[in-house]
Amino acid sequence: MKQENIYITWHYTTHGIAFLKNILACFYNGICKIGAEKISAIDIDQDELNQAFNRKKEKGFVFDKVYYLTTQQTAFDRISTRRFFYKKNILNDETINEKSFEIWREVKKLDFIHQENCMELELEYVKQKYPDSFETFQNQIWREMQHYSVKSQINWFLNTSNASEIYKNKFEEVNLNITDLRDIEKIAKNLNDFILRIKKKHRNANFIINTSLGSNETQSTWLILSELNFLPENTRLLKTYDNKNITTHKRFCPIYIDELPTRIFSKVSEQIRIYTEPKTPARKLVDLQMQNFLKLGFAILLIGERGTGKSELAMQFKENKNFVSANCASFDTDSKAESELFGYEKGAFTGANGRSIGLIEAANNGILFLDEIHSLNKLVQSKLMKAFQTDNDNYMSIRRLGANKEIKVTCTLIFATNKKIEDLRDCLLPDFYDRITQLIIEIPPLRETKSDLKNDWVSVWKKMKFEEDCPDSEELTDWLKTLNLYGNWRDLQKIAINYHAYNTFSKEIKNMLNEKSAFEYSKMMFNKYYSVKDMSENEEFSKEQTPKQLISDYQKKLAEWMLLTFKSAKKAKEFYKKTFDYHITEKTIYSWNKGS
Numbered sequence: 378m379k380q381e382n383i384y385i386t387w388h389y390t391t392h393g394i395a396f397l398k399n400i401l402a403c404f405y406n407g408i409c410k411i412g413a414e415k416i417s418a419i420d421i422d423q424d425e426l427n428q429a430f431n432r433k434k435e436k437g438f439v440f441d442k443v444y445y446l447t448t449q450q451t452a453f454d455r456i457s458t459r460r461f462f463y464k465k466n467i468l469n470d471e472t473i474n475e476k477s478f479e480i481w482r483e484v485k486k487l488d489f490i491h492q493e494n495c496m497e498l499e500l501e502y503v504k505q506k507y508p509d510s511f512e513t514f515q516n517q518i519w520r521e522m523q524h525y526s527v528k529s530q531i532n533w534f535l536n537t538s539n540a541s542e543i544y545k546n547k548f549e550e551v552n553l554n555i556t557d558l559r560d561i562e563k564i565a566k567n568l569n570d571f572i573l574r575i576k577k578k579h580r581n582a583n584f585i586i587n588t589s590l591g592s593n594e595t596q597s598t599w600l601i602l603s604e605l606n607f608l609p610e611n612t613r614l615l616k617t618y619d620n621k622n623i624t625t626h627k628r629f630c631p632i633y634i635d636e637l638p639t640r641i642f643s644k645v646s647e648q649i650r651i652y653t654e655p656k657t658p659a660r661k662l663v664d665l666q667m668q669n670f671l672k673l674g675f676a677i678l679l680i681g682e683r684g685t686g687k688s689e690l691a692m693q694f695k696e697n698k699n700f701v702s703a704n705c706a707s708f709d710t711d712s713k714a715e716s717e718l719f720g721y722e723k724g725a726f727t728g729a730n731g732r733s734i735g736l737i738e739a740a741n742n743g744i745l746f747l748d749e750i751h752s753l754n755k756l757v758q759s760k761l762m763k764a765f766q767t768d769n770d771n772y773m774s775i776r777r778l779g780a781n782k783e784i785k786v787t788c789t790l791i792f793a794t795n796k797k798i799e800d801l802r803d804c805l806l807p808d809f810y811d812r813i814t815q816l817i818i819e820i821p822p823l824r825e826t827k828s829d830l831k832n833d834w835v836s837v838w839k840k841m842k843f844e845e846d847c848p849d850s851e852e853l854t855d856w857l858k859t860l861n862l863y864g865n866w867r868d869l870q871k872i873a874i875n876y877h878a879y880n881t882f883s884k885e886i887k888n889m890l891n892e893k894s895a896f897e898y899s900k901m902m903f904n905k906y907y908s909v910k911d912m913s914e915n916e917e918f919s920k921e922q923t924p925k926q927l928i929s930d931y932q933k934k935l936a937e938w939m940l941l942t943f944k945s946a947k948k949a950k951e952f953y954k955k956t957f958d959y960h961i962t963e964k965t966i967y968s969w970n971k972g973s
Contacts, residue, residue: 381441381582382411383575387591388447390456392619393523394530395427397445398540399632400587400617402429405543407437409634411583416613420620420631424472427519430539441582443548444575446568446591447527448555450493456558456592470520470628480507480514496529520628558592565598569607576609584612588637604642614639657826663818667694670816671789674771678750678813679793680801681820683958684865687793690820691746698789699743701736706752714757716778719764725779737764737775740788750792750813751804758809765790765812795958823862823869830857837869843877853896860908863956871907875899929972936969 386397399421403409406429408418447453473481480503487502489495496518503514515537522530535545553567575584586608588599602608614637619630655661670677671694679687692700708714712726720735737745753761764775767787774783792813794801802810823833831854838847862868879887879895892898939949946963953961 381579382438383442383444383579383582383584384440384587385444385575385584386446386587387595388445388453388527388530389590390453391523392590393525394445394534395519395522395538396590396617396619396632397443398430398519398534398538399423399426400634401440401443401540401544402426403632403634404437405429405439406432409437411438411585416585416615416634416636418632418634420633422631423619423629424627426632428539430543439543439547440585441547442579443544444571445531445548445550446571446595447531447550447552448558449552450527452556452558453527470517472517472520476510477513477517480510481517493526493528496525496533559594561594561598564594565601568595568598568602572602572608579609582609582611584609585615586612587615587617589616589618600637600641603639608639612639614641655826656828656832657821659821660826660829663690663820666818670818673816674789675815676765676790676792676813677816677818679791679818679820680798681793681795682822682863682865683795684867685795685820685822686866687795687820688746688748690818691744691791691793695744699740700746701740701743702746702748703736704748706749708753708757711754711756714753715760718757718761719775720777722777722779725777729779732777735775735777737773737788738777738784738786741786742788744789744791746791746793748793749795751794751796751801755806758806762806762809762812823865824860827858830854833866834869834873837866837873841870841873841877843873845877845880848876848895850896856896856900860903864907868903868907872899872903875902932969933972936966939966940970 384401386400388394389396403418403421403426404411406426408421409416483506484499484502487499489498492498500511500515500518504511507514518533519538522533525533531550535541535548551571553564553571555563555567557563586599588596590596599608599614603612603614615634616637617632617634620633655664667677667690679690681687688702691702703717705714708717716726716729716733716735718736720733720738721729723729723731764773767773770787772785772787775786776783790813796804798817805813823830834854834857835847835849857869857872860868864871876895876899879892879898882890887893890898892901936949939952940946943949943952946966949966950961950963953959953966
């Protein structure tokens, strides 16, 4: 059974139903594609779109159903009176010739606009008085569409427009009978009731909802319903408008279509900058450097310990740019890394059953963020080094696996590593190292920016989306400032998780615990399972020891602690890898423990 494609939109007083026709034309002529990763169209000429349905053979597709949401005419007239006061704008239209001008001027003197069948009355008048010019007048009337009643506009779309033959049996007006288009509660109830009906009627359909039309309140309601997961599962949201930023002498500005995230409020919340009003100079410097470097167009390397928020820093400054990210440690083989980064053509290798766009190509005109860049094999480094070379216009040339032609791509490159710079030199090819270190930002660990720690704690708590208010006590803040937080943001997350967990415990569990508060419980859990003792503060070390002796003593103490804490060398090895991001063997741990 074919999966239906449903389009839903409100009537919009300042644009009229001709705007709907032009949006549908973008799909009809293939500019917008339902199956695309992102539905978008930039600055499409409305005069050209008006002609799209004159073609008999479609390049794109037709929606199976269009729901056009309306209400009482008086409700629309209350939110906008433009149709009454701008009814003579047609006389300034660039397409109106001298003869048409005289006809339109006569028509506007009749002032049918306050009548529900205003368009029909004007058409009949012209048909009777100017029969030779009737067809021309009829073809121009879409340019005046927003000044007619909703009833006349729908009648035109279904019976007169060049889309009528295609959409007449696929169009349905839905009158929600809302007397006040500023009443967001009434709008939400009526929209939700409508959604419940069409969910049952169109099970498993794809839904495209234009959120931009109607009133400010209807637009907000769509986003609220989407955030609450009240919309159908396969829903995509669009925003559409005529782009008045483009300087043009035309009366109708180009159309702009873009897709909105279905949970835009959550996305905005997640992108709130992790460094909210930093107090420490080191954190302020990171912010200012990132803002400046992104404007320059060179590769940026972010250096910082694990958990210092390197990926969040890269994302928080992306603004409206396309952002593509990947963790290089997830590429378990060279071939996996190449296919993910460069993409591939069908048949390029066993299992390549279709074309796939790579991460570099997907980041075109945006940002490509590669975390743990030190994990890349040197073979992949050499191929990336060639790909990242740019021409005079700042374009890179890449080739999908199995392809014969190269593709031009331009994007900002951001890399990240938790290695120290001297270690990074050792694991990267010299030329690749030079390419990714054009600009460098070093992110300080949380233990070096403790004046920001209170804000950091609030930021972490909000990101966890717990229902209870963020804990805020002097005792908690003072304790956090005593911690070295070698896991940085991840350590704060662990503390927050355990704090929240205690609040969910039943009375029985709390009575069985020695800790009588969420603070005491999270403190106990962190000290017992997550904290790492700073061995540099161990007073047993002597300044008289040689470097080799100091290292041997450190390793012995660390091995003793790991074996005692984790009860086995295997678990100690896993802890060491997770904590220091470095592999050691069980044999090494036993050797350290013996002091050899």
